[in-house]
Amino acid sequence: LRSFSRKEWESAEKIDGQHTLQRTVLEEVLVKEKAKPMSFTGKASSWITSAVTKSVTEKASNTILYAAVAGGLGILGVFIYLLAREFLAEGSPQKVYSKRSLQFYSALALIRRDESCQELFGPTIAGYGEETSRGRRRHVAHHEYQKDGKQRIRVLFHLKGERNEGIAQAEMEQQDGKWQWRFLYVETKIRPKTTHVLIDNR
Structure with a gap:
């Protein structure tokens, strides 16, 4: 009777250990699933939105810069033309x-x-x-x-x-x-x- 009880106790302990191991693995899987901030689709959508916003901002900045440079060159060209006409014109x-x-x-x-x-x-x-x-x-x-x-x-x-x-x-x-x-x-x-x-x- 003592031997039988010991075997059953060892068997029960082994089964409890397996159940504990299974619960631990299952809990890790569930925790990982809950820790995900968003789905792949959400990440892609956020990345696309950020890229589009950045691209639009850069294009707007470049447009303003090009317009300023073109305006400055235009003013400089007019100034040079007037100066040349004033000082280099024949008979001036x-x-x-x-x-x-x-x-x-x-x-x-x-x-x-x-x-x-x-x-x-x-x-x-x-x-x-x-x-x-x-x-x-x-x-x-x-x-x-x-x-x-x-x-x-x-x-x-x-x-x-x-x-x-x-x-x-x-x-x-x-x-x-x-x-x-x-x-x-x-x-x-x-x-x-x-x-x-x-x-x-x-």
């Missing part, structure tokens, strides 16, 4: 007055290189236009007219050096599509006034 006052031009030395460059002008005004000669109400001296007084069927332009600007101040007058005439000097002279302001002629093709 700035072309006669400017430091250099595409086809000839400017009046100011000729004056600075002239030894007689250096004796009158000093080794360093500055040139500037009429002073405006804002205190700027960029405007060059000029006059355009036609004579004998030829276009002419005359400019007047101020000179200043270490020794003296004065004015310069220059005139050009268009001949066969090219601008030629008619005259260029300077005159000091301080008495006794002195006039020096650099070019006279009249």
